[in-house]
Amino acid sequence: MLVHRNLSWRAILHYTWKSLLYYFLLALFVYLVHDHYEVAYLSMPFNTVTALSTALAIFLGFKNNNAYDRWWEGRKIWGLLVNYSRAWAREVITMIMPEDEQDTAAVRDLQQRMVYRHIAFVHALRVFLKKKHSYNETDQEEIYEEANDYKDTEAFLMASEYKAFCHKNNPPNFLLELQGEDLQRAFRRGWISDYRFVKLEETLVEFNNIQGRSERIKNTPFPRQYSFFSRVFVFIHASLLPFAFIHEMGLATIPVSFIISFVFLALDMVGERTEDPFENRLEDVPLTALSLTIETNLKEQWGDKNFPAKPKNKEGIVL
Template sequence: MIIKYSDNPFKAVIGIAFYNRKSILLFTLISIVAVFQYEFGEIFDFEPATLPVVPVTILGGALAIFLGFRNNSAYDRWWEARKVWGGIVNASRTFGVMICTFSSGYFSNGKVKDKEVFEWRKELIMRHIGWLYALVMHLRKETSWDELEKFLSKKEVEKLKGFHNKPTQMLHKQGERLQEAYESEMIENFRHMELANVIKEFYDLQGKAERIKGTIFPYYYNYFTSVFLWLFITCLPFSLVTEMSWSTIPMCIAISFVFTILEKSGAVTEDPFEGRAADTPITTIARNIEIDLLEMIKSDTIPAPNEQKTGRFGVKYLD
């Protein structure tokens, strides 16, 4: 998630121009062609091509409607993604508290030792942290799962590699361990049901995240928005050149850049889990949850929070 472009305004402008250099170059060339053919048409004995302003204005209005709808829809997807991960934060903390306070050797009349209870708590907390990072990798379609060995046994990680949806199987394993704890009387019936409900909530939140990831934005909106955008950019200088002459070039560059940035911002925002600087910072969120849960079990190895990163041209963001 981008925090800000740069502390240096000059770097910010240069960075924005750099990442949009191809588009800027293209509509600059279109504007130059329109002006040159108008200014020097008589010299080369041909009729300059011009367009009336009104049709181009109507086209610009239609384009603005498409861009507005698309950007609103894209922002809704981004905001829903943030709400889903906000729900994961809250449910994870609830799960951690329940695991640490609901389990006890008390219900087994001493048959379950305190050490067994502690190891069970630690196992479920570590697997849940592994689930968080597995969900991050699942949403970003990453292929290396060896990082999970920090939270799970090597045998369990190898077994997971055979499954298509690894986070789902990890939640299934959590449910199995809850059932085993209930059968060994480490937790009683009511507490087992409450913990199972939290597992169900994780399934729901994972499904919502997968829906955002898997639902493709309607193709015709992307396609026709792009077509209308470049049709407008192409026609604009030919409609302004009769009134503005050489001033058409900077004016068309400015107007075209505004519409291009609006189109690009919608395209980037509609996919919030790709791991880009502008996306939902799910790795940072997962790390914050990891810290909270490890503190609950009084772990000796608690990682530091993810620091704000600085990218090219001074862009500040969270992963």
């Protein structure tokens, strides 16, 4: 997630240089042909581009509003995960109680296993959502964190659990199943009453809901017709600008058309790079930072002071 008010021009040019080069060369070509060869028919009515600019601005505004809604929903979902994770640790620690003193050690072991398994669930869900698909960009490795494997979960799971976990099609869901099985065993041993069992199970269901809502955003892309036609319309608009300005502005056509084209290109890219919040890019919801926050909070609740290192703010980016 971008946290600085000022963006890096290096990153901006990384994604826009090809289009900007096209805008500049086209404007230069139109100027040279019109001025040096006096080809009058290259000029076109300015009102034509004005109408297109208005329509394109409305279209991009609609697209960007809906793209931001998807990003904000993703952030709210993970905000809920932070809240319910803290509640889960508190409930496990306070609601699971031994019937007699000889079960105290076993209960403490179960509580620790369930708290730490949830930390593994959070990290697993992060990696599961960040996995790249075939339609993702191939050049983002230069700037962004790679979607790593599930190694971050190993320290929080038993060896047998981790071995089975790595071979599951949906590893986060597998961990929730294990949590449910432990709850059932604790209930049978009398460590949880009926009411407390229901409350703990309701929290587990909320984790299922959070995962499902995240997967819905991940697996249902923003309608591709919006992305496709916005790129087409921005390209057409930028291609027509020099022809609309050349008759009246002459040499000034080059910088003016270049700047206006860049504005519409930027608007288009803002929406395009916001619409999918779990694609492991610099504009995405900071899943790594949120996962480490949850890990720190739950360890503190359990009494473990071995907190993870805080995520680094690299060039105004928090992953």
